[in-house]
Amino acid sequence: MEEMVDKIIEQNGAKESALLAVLMDIQGEYNYLPRPALELVSKKLGVSMSRISYMATFFTAFSLEERGKHITTVCMGTACHVRGATRLVEELERVLEIKAGETTDDKQFTLETVNCVGACALGPLIITDGEFQGNMTSPKVSRLIKKLRKED
Ligand code: FES
Numbered sequence: 001m002e003e004m005v006d007k008i009i010e011q012n013g014a015k016e017s018a019l020l021a022v023l024m025d026i027q028g029e030y031n032y033l034p035r036p037a038l039e040l041v042s043k044k045l046g047v048s049m050s051r052i053s054y055m056a057t058f059f060t061a062f063s064l065e066e067r068g069k070h071i072t073t074v075c076m077g078t079a080c081h082v083r084g085a086t087r088l089v090e091e092l093e094r095v096l097e098i099k100a101g102e103t104t105d106d107k108q109f110t111l112e113t114v115n116c117v118g119a120c121a122l123g124p125l126i127i128t129d130g131e132f133q134g135n136m137t138s139p140k141v142s143r144l145i146k147k148l149r150k151e152d
Helices: 002-012 015-028 037-045 049-058 078-082 086-094 136-152
Strands: 070-075 109-114 126-128 131-133
Touching: 002 015, 002 037, 002 086, 015 037, 037 049, 037 136, 070 086, 078 086, 086 109, 086 136
Parallel strands: 070 109
Antiparallel strands: 070 126, 126 131
């Protein structure tokens, strides 16, 4: 992990002002902010752990919890909700055998929900690994998860 953190710091600059960019790159690499990586950042950039923790919790894009390789997010905004987003969450919970907010034991999938992401015309929608999938139905969701499992 130290090697990766060093590389990220080198790319962004070993200075306090690079903290946000460094955290974003660590999040991009691991899908969350591992505590040992944050301790290394604290030491190498000379920034306190309390400042890093503050930033990590302030920005919703960051996660301090270990997440799966594939992040599946269901939009639960009003437009998606009235078009059946709850059924999509239920189907994903059934297929993945986890509850929303959890990660599968094999660390392959994390299921999350979010409020409106501004693409209501596509609802109900899910976002898988950053890609918007609109007009989703329960069978489509199952097929998508099956496909991702097969690809791994
Ligand atoms: S409510 Fe889902 S994108 Fe707006």
